Amino acid sequence: MENMNLLEVNNLSVALDDKTIFENVSFSLKPEEVLAVIGPNGAGKSVLLKTLLGFYEPKNGAITWAPDASYGYLPQRFHVDHYLPMTVEEFLRLKPNPKYSLREVLRMVEIDEHWLGKNLATFSSGQLQKILLAWSIIDQPKVLLFDEPTENVDVVAQESIYDLLHHLQDTLQISIIIVSHDLNIIYRYANQVLCLNHSMTCYGTPKDILTNETLSQLYGNHTYFHHHHIGEEHHH
């Protein structure tokens, strides 16, 4: 059981409105593994995550989740309407089948309990991400799918999210699929890296993948490794 893959993806292709987003993607995810998906803007990374979640139908190929594989999802954007009247507690209680109590889950994501009575609209995007993280683990998923935000990111808050994710992965033994732009983070935390640019251009361990050659092939000749490209995706 331990060695069984939680998720297996074979030759996956997805087209939206007759336009091919990506083709021939194959990978697998083992328990407690961290898989990072990297690639330039508009390469289809978010669509890949959403296809795994069942938002979109594959055009070709197969997605096979293990029968006991439950997942949680942290979307790239969680827009809270300024006037949305909802407290953190009410929001967290919307999740069906919770396995942890609110108190437990707040401790896991290092949120103070007095947040529970506060309105969602009063939090910053970094704080909302923590609340969303609490939301996504409260039913004890085996896999966490995390679509890293690209705009309005508070770098310090982002670092703390990664520390939290890493900590959760250690303590809860969950697997993580993360769409990320921060190659330093990937180098530190990921076991497997998948490069996506409309097709799968690389797949392997960070040590093998994160070479200047594969990266310039993936991103063009920018020195992407040293930069934090915040807010760029916005313009595409």
Next chain:
Amino acid sequence: MSDIFLYTLISGIFVAAASGLIGSFLVLRRMTLMSDALSHVALPGIALGVVLHFEPILGGVLALFIGIILIWLIETKTKLATESVTGVLFVTALAIGSLLIPEADLLEAFFGSVQHITLPEIIIQTAIAIAVITIVFALKKRLTLFSIAPDLSASLKLSPAVTQLLLLTLIALTIAIGISFVGVLLISALSIIPAAAARNLAKSFDGFVCASIIIAIISLTGGLLVGNIYSLNPGIMTVLISAACFALSLFKRR
């Protein structure tokens, strides 16, 4: 106070509660203009009822049901801009309905005709209102999540298309039962204004929904009473009272 007026008042409490409840989801989901346009589609159905001598409310329900299926198909199966298409479609329905309906009945269809309500109508309305309230409370989590974060609700394998159809059906039923009170033109006010006012007042979601229901009940029963006492159109009074509640809520805006 006549018996029929008393029954109307009781029925009104349930209809208003259903409207306030559905209104809170309309406001969250930003469907207020859509539901306003949708309400116009009831008119041709009511016209058929008047012309062919069957209960107009049933014609209204039928027409609204066709309307929501159209909206749903446009939204889920086509790439047309839903907003503009529904605008075009339903104003056209309003025009056709106005053409069909006898001129003497037109004002009542537009602004409500609760003075001429019959006992069978009261019973049908109240039963539908209770059904709507029950369904919404039974599926409250699903509808709420869908309204505030469609992505999260989809990630729980709750089909957005199915939830949207459910919500549209509830909206259509709520519109149909409110029409005899406030008419085709004002019906959206019964759900939208209370919810908009409630949003200004509430900090929590439960508070928001409760406030919306209470404001809707105050508006409709107030409208019926004022209309009855001063021989004014109860539908118009209802809208004015709810608008006054909204104006007051602006002062308490959080």
